[in-house]
Amino acid sequence: MTHHDELRLLPWSGSDEKPCYLSTDNNDSHLSRLADAIESVELEVATELTHYAAEVLADQEADPTELRLLATGLAHSLSKTLRVAHSRGRRVREGGHPFAEQGGQAPRPPAEASG
Template sequence: MALSTAKTNAREGGSAAYADQTAESGLAVDHAGRVPRLLPWTTDSGKPCLLSSDNPAGFVSRLADDMEAAQLAMAADVLEDTRKVLGDRLSTRAAVEYAGIRLIECLADVLRVAESRGLRLAGLRETGDDSATEGDVVAPSGGAP
């Protein structure tokens, strides 16, 4: 998926940059040629937040990792609860509607996490970065990749 640009600046380790869309690859790259990370939250106006950092273990990156893990865990919980609601023939219409609304919210979060991780993996491939470690792009221990 193409990443729309957002002039969202996040500071980490004293280094931050704006993302620019490149026509060649379809991936956003910063002025140093790195693919910024799509963060698991948006601006107040709904635009994507991007992080450009040379420190994948910085504060904002760790905060994003924790939020992604929480979103994936919540999605798993909502999926389990929804299966119970849909499996109960006596569930009320309100319960089914609520479950559907929560599923939509969680699906949006999971898709954003997947897009972010896919862009980071593609960025590693584009740059030929063989120094990627297990900590660069990981699935939370209790959730799906």
């Protein structure tokens, strides 16, 4: 098992929205692979939402309700993405390589996200 400071932050919360952690020496365990898959989905959702946001914000006649829903979705997605970044950042500092599922490359934001 891993030491307390080496616990993996999982991409979901427990009861009362408390963080969940995984303690394992096997990065290929069922729970590790599930967490990797969920992280990948969350990053893909963030990418798609970023594309959608660019479309909505380009519409000069965008409905205020649609803008509010977009802001809510972006805030939720950012929260999930920050959790993934925090988890992966910890694993990089600990000598792991959390981007194996992307062929060793960190995910890149879409080009239009940078302006």
